[in-house]
Amino acid sequence: MAIPSSIHKLPLLLLALSSIVSLLAPPSTANDSNVLLTGDVIPTNGQLTNGDAAFVMQGDCNLVLYNNRRGFQSNTHGNGDNCTLTLNDFGQFVIQGASGSAVWNSPLRGNYTRGNYAAVLRPDGEIAIYGPNVWSTPNYGFSSTRGATSTQLMEVPTLTPNNVLFSSQVIYDHAQLTTRDYIFIMRESCNLVLAKRSTGIIWQTGTVDGGEYCFLRLDHHGQLAIVDDQYKTVWRSQPASKDGDYVLVVQINGQAVVYGPLVWSTSYGY
Numbered sequence: 650m651a652i653p654s655s656i657h658k659l660p661l662l663l664l665a666l667s668s669i670v671s672l673l674a675p676p677s678t679a680n681d682s683n684v685l686l687t688g689d690v691i692p693t694n695g696q697l698t699n700g701d702a703a704f705v706m707q708g709d710c711n712l713v714l715y716n717n718r719r720g721f722q723s724n725t726h727g728n729g730d731n732c733t734l735t736l737n738d739f740g741q742f743v744i745q746g747a748s749g750s751a752v753w754n755s756p757l758r759g760n761y762t763r764g765n766y767a768a769v770l771r772p773d774g775e776i777a778i779y780g781p782n783v784w785s786t787p788n789y790g791f792s793s794t795r796g797a798t799s800t801q802l803m804e805v806p807t808l809t810p811n812n813v814l815f816s817s818q819v820i821y822d823h824a825q826l827t828t829r830d831y832i833f834i835m836r837e838s839c840n841l842v843l844a845k846r847s848t849g850i851i852w853q854t855g856t857v858d859g860g861e862y863c864f865l866r867l868d869h870h871g872q873l874a875i876v877d878d879q880y881k882t883v884w885r886s887q888p889a890s891k892d893g894d895y896v897l898v899v900q901i902n903g904q905a906v907v908y909g910p911l912v913w914s915t916s917y918g919y
Contacts, residue, residue: 680900682696683813684697685768687764688736693732703716706733710726710746728746729744740758740780758912766779777894777896784886786904815867816868819866827899828899828900832844839875841865856884860879872888
Protein backbone atom coordinates (compact mmCIF):
# COMPACT_ATOMS: atom_id res chain seq x y z
CA MET A 650 0.00 0.00 0.00
CA ALA A 651 1.46 3.38 -0.98
CA ILE A 652 2.05 5.90 1.75
CA PRO A 653 -0.18 8.96 1.31
CA SER A 654 1.54 12.11 0.08
CA SER A 655 0.23 13.95 3.15
CA ILE A 656 2.57 11.87 5.32
CA HIS A 657 5.56 12.71 3.15
CA LYS A 658 4.76 16.41 3.45
CA LEU A 659 4.16 16.55 7.18
CA PRO A 660 6.99 14.77 9.08
CA LEU A 661 7.27 17.57 11.62
CA LEU A 662 3.53 17.47 12.27
CA LEU A 663 3.74 13.70 12.84
CA LEU A 664 6.45 14.23 15.42
CA ALA A 665 4.41 16.85 17.21
CA LEU A 666 1.29 14.68 17.17
CA SER A 667 3.24 11.67 18.43
CA SER A 668 4.21 13.63 21.52
CA ILE A 669 0.54 14.34 22.20
CA VAL A 670 -0.56 10.77 21.44
CA SER A 671 2.06 9.30 23.77
CA LEU A 672 0.43 11.18 26.62
CA LEU A 673 -3.06 10.00 25.79
CA ALA A 674 -2.83 6.44 24.44
CA PRO A 675 -2.20 3.45 26.70
CA PRO A 676 0.27 0.83 25.42
CA SER A 677 -0.59 -2.75 24.55
CA THR A 678 -0.23 -4.63 27.84
CA ALA A 679 0.17 -8.14 26.39
CA ASN A 680 3.93 -7.69 25.90
CA ASP A 681 6.60 -5.02 26.13
CA SER A 682 5.67 -1.70 24.58
CA ASN A 683 7.64 -2.29 21.36
CA VAL A 684 6.38 -5.80 20.50
CA LEU A 685 3.11 -7.33 19.29
CA LEU A 686 2.93 -11.12 18.97
CA THR A 687 0.43 -13.31 17.14
CA GLY A 688 -2.88 -13.18 19.02
CA ASP A 689 -2.05 -9.98 20.92
CA VAL A 690 -4.42 -7.02 20.68
CA ILE A 691 -3.83 -3.28 20.63
CA PRO A 692 -7.10 -1.74 21.87
CA THR A 693 -8.74 1.43 20.67
CA ASN A 694 -6.33 4.31 21.42
CA GLY A 695 -3.62 1.78 22.32
CA GLN A 696 -0.12 1.90 20.92
CA LEU A 697 3.35 0.45 20.55
CA THR A 698 6.20 2.80 21.43
CA ASN A 699 9.96 2.94 20.99
CA GLY A 700 11.79 6.19 21.71
CA ASP A 701 10.00 9.01 19.88
CA ALA A 702 8.07 6.65 17.59
CA ALA A 703 4.48 5.55 18.28
CA PHE A 704 2.30 3.05 16.37
CA VAL A 705 -1.26 3.93 17.34
CA MET A 706 -4.67 2.31 16.82
CA GLN A 707 -6.54 5.60 16.91
CA GLY A 708 -10.07 6.22 18.08
CA ASP A 709 -11.10 7.19 14.54
CA CYS A 710 -10.13 3.65 13.37
CA ASN A 711 -7.00 4.85 11.57
CA LEU A 712 -3.76 2.97 12.25
CA VAL A 713 -0.90 5.48 12.25
CA LEU A 714 2.86 5.26 12.68
CA TYR A 715 4.28 8.51 14.02
CA ASN A 716 8.04 8.80 13.58
CA ASN A 717 10.70 11.19 12.34
CA ARG A 718 10.68 9.59 8.90
CA ARG A 719 7.83 9.32 6.40
CA GLY A 720 5.39 7.66 8.81
CA PHE A 721 2.58 5.34 7.80
CA GLN A 722 -1.19 5.10 8.00
CA SER A 723 -3.85 2.58 6.99
CA ASN A 724 -6.22 5.31 5.70
CA THR A 725 -9.15 3.72 7.54
CA HIS A 726 -10.29 6.73 9.56
CA GLY A 727 -14.06 6.70 9.99
CA ASN A 728 -14.41 3.11 8.76
CA GLY A 729 -15.39 1.62 12.12
CA ASP A 730 -16.02 2.16 15.81
CA ASN A 731 -13.91 0.96 18.75
CA CYS A 732 -11.40 -0.54 16.32
CA THR A 733 -8.64 -2.86 17.54
CA LEU A 734 -5.46 -4.20 15.93
CA THR A 735 -4.29 -7.82 16.03
CA LEU A 736 -1.45 -9.78 14.44
CA ASN A 737 -2.77 -13.00 12.90
CA ASP A 738 -1.06 -16.35 12.37
CA PHE A 739 -0.16 -15.50 8.77
CA GLY A 740 1.87 -12.46 9.81
CA GLN A 741 -0.75 -9.86 8.93
CA PHE A 742 -1.95 -6.86 10.87
CA VAL A 743 -5.76 -6.91 11.01
CA ILE A 744 -7.94 -3.97 12.05
CA GLN A 745 -11.35 -5.04 13.35
CA GLY A 746 -14.38 -2.93 14.19
CA ALA A 747 -16.59 -3.40 17.24
CA SER A 748 -18.70 -5.94 15.33
CA GLY A 749 -15.64 -8.11 14.68
CA SER A 750 -15.60 -7.44 10.94
CA ALA A 751 -12.25 -6.79 9.28
CA VAL A 752 -11.68 -3.17 8.29
CA TRP A 753 -8.12 -3.50 6.92
CA ASN A 754 -5.21 -5.91 6.80
CA SER A 755 -1.57 -5.61 5.78
CA PRO A 756 -0.63 -7.51 2.60
CA LEU A 757 0.60 -11.08 2.57
CA ARG A 758 4.13 -11.56 1.27
CA GLY A 759 5.92 -14.68 0.03
CA ASN A 760 4.72 -18.05 1.29
CA TYR A 761 1.59 -17.87 3.42
CA THR A 762 2.99 -19.88 6.30
CA ARG A 763 0.80 -20.25 9.38
CA GLY A 764 2.63 -19.85 12.67
CA ASN A 765 3.62 -17.40 15.38
CA TYR A 766 4.86 -13.98 14.28
CA ALA A 767 6.28 -10.90 15.95
CA ALA A 768 5.74 -7.26 15.00
CA VAL A 769 8.49 -5.00 16.33
CA LEU A 770 8.62 -1.22 16.49
CA ARG A 771 12.34 -0.96 15.79
CA PRO A 772 14.82 1.64 17.04
CA ASP A 773 14.80 3.20 13.55
CA GLY A 774 11.11 4.08 14.04
CA GLU A 775 9.77 1.55 11.52
CA ILE A 776 7.36 -1.33 12.15
CA ALA A 777 8.46 -4.75 10.88
CA ILE A 778 6.76 -8.15 11.01
CA TYR A 779 8.99 -11.24 11.34
CA GLY A 780 8.11 -14.90 11.28
CA PRO A 781 7.10 -17.49 11.79
CA ASN A 782 9.18 -18.47 14.81
CA VAL A 783 12.14 -20.72 13.96
CA TRP A 784 13.68 -21.33 17.40
CA SER A 785 12.84 -20.80 21.06
CA THR A 786 13.85 -21.73 24.55
CA PRO A 787 11.38 -24.01 26.39
CA ASN A 788 8.19 -22.45 27.69
CA TYR A 789 8.59 -22.75 31.46
CA GLY A 790 6.06 -20.00 32.13
CA PHE A 791 5.94 -17.65 35.08
CA SER A 792 6.21 -20.16 37.92
CA SER A 793 9.58 -21.77 37.15
CA THR A 794 11.86 -22.43 40.13
CA ARG A 795 14.59 -24.19 38.16
CA GLY A 796 18.29 -23.60 38.52
CA ALA A 797 20.21 -20.96 40.43
CA THR A 798 18.97 -18.83 43.27
CA SER A 799 18.33 -15.15 42.78
CA THR A 800 21.43 -14.25 44.78
CA GLN A 801 23.54 -15.76 42.00
CA LEU A 802 22.16 -13.11 39.66
CA MET A 803 23.18 -10.12 41.76
CA GLU A 804 26.47 -9.89 39.87
CA VAL A 805 24.55 -9.03 36.69
CA PRO A 806 24.30 -5.28 36.08
CA THR A 807 20.86 -3.95 35.20
CA LEU A 808 21.15 -2.17 31.87
CA THR A 809 18.64 -0.03 30.03
CA PRO A 810 15.82 -2.46 29.07
CA ASN A 811 16.35 -3.90 25.61
CA ASN A 812 14.37 -6.97 24.63
CA VAL A 813 15.28 -7.57 20.98
CA LEU A 814 18.31 -8.57 18.92
CA PHE A 815 18.33 -8.22 15.11
CA SER A 816 20.30 -10.14 12.48
CA SER A 817 24.04 -9.27 12.51
CA GLN A 818 23.82 -7.76 15.99
CA VAL A 819 25.80 -9.24 18.88
CA ILE A 820 25.66 -9.47 22.67
CA TYR A 821 29.15 -9.26 24.10
CA ASP A 822 30.57 -10.86 27.23
CA HIS A 823 28.37 -10.08 30.26
CA ALA A 824 25.88 -7.99 28.27
CA GLN A 825 22.19 -8.81 28.31
CA LEU A 826 18.70 -8.47 26.90
CA THR A 827 15.94 -7.78 29.41
CA THR A 828 12.19 -7.80 29.71
CA ARG A 829 9.97 -7.28 32.75
CA ASP A 830 11.02 -10.31 34.84
CA TYR A 831 13.67 -11.96 32.68
CA ILE A 832 17.33 -11.55 31.76
CA PHE A 833 18.98 -13.13 28.70
CA ILE A 834 22.72 -12.82 29.30
CA MET A 835 26.00 -13.81 27.65
CA ARG A 836 27.99 -14.62 30.76
CA GLU A 837 31.70 -14.18 31.33
CA SER A 838 32.07 -17.97 31.52
CA CYS A 839 30.85 -18.30 27.89
CA ASN A 840 27.50 -19.68 29.11
CA LEU A 841 24.33 -18.21 27.61
CA VAL A 842 21.64 -17.96 30.31
CA LEU A 843 17.95 -17.09 30.48
CA ALA A 844 17.04 -16.26 34.07
CA LYS A 845 14.01 -15.09 35.99
CA ARG A 846 14.96 -12.34 38.40
CA SER A 847 13.14 -13.82 41.39
CA THR A 848 14.06 -17.50 40.97
CA GLY A 849 17.23 -17.81 38.88
CA ILE A 850 18.26 -19.74 35.79
CA ILE A 851 15.44 -21.36 33.78
CA TRP A 852 17.46 -22.21 30.64
CA GLN A 853 21.13 -22.25 29.61
CA THR A 854 23.37 -23.53 26.83
CA GLY A 855 25.64 -25.33 29.30
CA THR A 856 28.77 -23.97 27.62
CA VAL A 857 30.56 -22.93 30.82
CA ASP A 858 34.30 -22.52 30.12
CA GLY A 859 33.66 -23.22 26.45
CA GLY A 860 35.91 -20.32 25.46
CA GLU A 861 37.13 -16.85 26.36
CA TYR A 862 35.61 -13.44 25.59
CA CYS A 863 32.58 -15.04 23.98
CA PHE A 864 29.81 -13.18 22.22
CA LEU A 865 26.36 -14.12 20.90
CA ARG A 866 25.36 -13.30 17.32
CA LEU A 867 22.10 -13.69 15.40
CA ASP A 868 22.77 -14.43 11.73
CA HIS A 869 20.68 -14.02 8.56
CA HIS A 870 19.53 -17.66 8.66
CA GLY A 871 17.80 -17.29 12.03
CA GLN A 872 20.55 -19.02 13.99
CA LEU A 873 22.10 -17.87 17.25
CA ALA A 874 25.79 -18.66 17.68
CA ILE A 875 28.15 -18.31 20.62
CA VAL A 876 31.60 -17.44 19.26
CA ASP A 877 34.85 -17.06 21.20
CA ASP A 878 37.68 -14.59 20.60
CA GLN A 879 39.34 -17.04 18.20
CA TYR A 880 36.11 -17.01 16.14
CA LYS A 881 35.45 -20.61 17.06
CA THR A 882 31.75 -21.51 17.29
CA VAL A 883 31.08 -22.83 20.78
CA TRP A 884 27.31 -23.35 20.37
CA ARG A 885 24.68 -22.83 17.70
CA SER A 886 20.89 -23.02 17.72
CA GLN A 887 19.24 -25.36 15.22
CA PRO A 888 18.04 -25.54 12.56
CA ALA A 889 19.13 -22.96 9.98
CA SER A 890 16.30 -21.29 8.06
CA LYS A 891 16.20 -19.43 4.75
CA ASP A 892 18.20 -16.27 4.14
CA GLY A 893 16.63 -13.05 5.43
CA ASP A 894 16.33 -10.68 8.37
CA TYR A 895 15.44 -12.15 11.77
CA VAL A 896 14.76 -10.91 15.28
CA LEU A 897 15.25 -12.51 18.70
CA VAL A 898 12.60 -11.42 21.20
CA VAL A 899 12.91 -11.97 24.95
CA GLN A 900 9.24 -12.29 25.93
CA ILE A 901 7.41 -11.63 29.16
CA ASN A 902 6.28 -15.30 29.27
CA GLY A 903 9.87 -16.35 29.95
CA GLN A 904 10.86 -17.45 26.46
CA ALA A 905 13.53 -16.20 24.08
CA VAL A 906 12.19 -16.69 20.54
CA VAL A 907 13.70 -16.13 17.09
CA TYR A 908 11.20 -14.95 14.46
CA GLY A 909 11.77 -14.53 10.75
CA PRO A 910 12.46 -13.81 8.12
CA LEU A 911 10.99 -10.33 7.76
CA VAL A 912 7.69 -10.50 5.87
CA TRP A 913 6.41 -6.89 5.94
CA SER A 914 7.63 -3.49 7.03
CA THR A 915 6.64 0.15 6.82
CA SER A 916 10.20 0.78 5.61
CA TYR A 917 9.24 -0.90 2.32
CA GLY A 918 7.33 2.27 1.43
CA TYR A 919 3.78 0.93 1.26
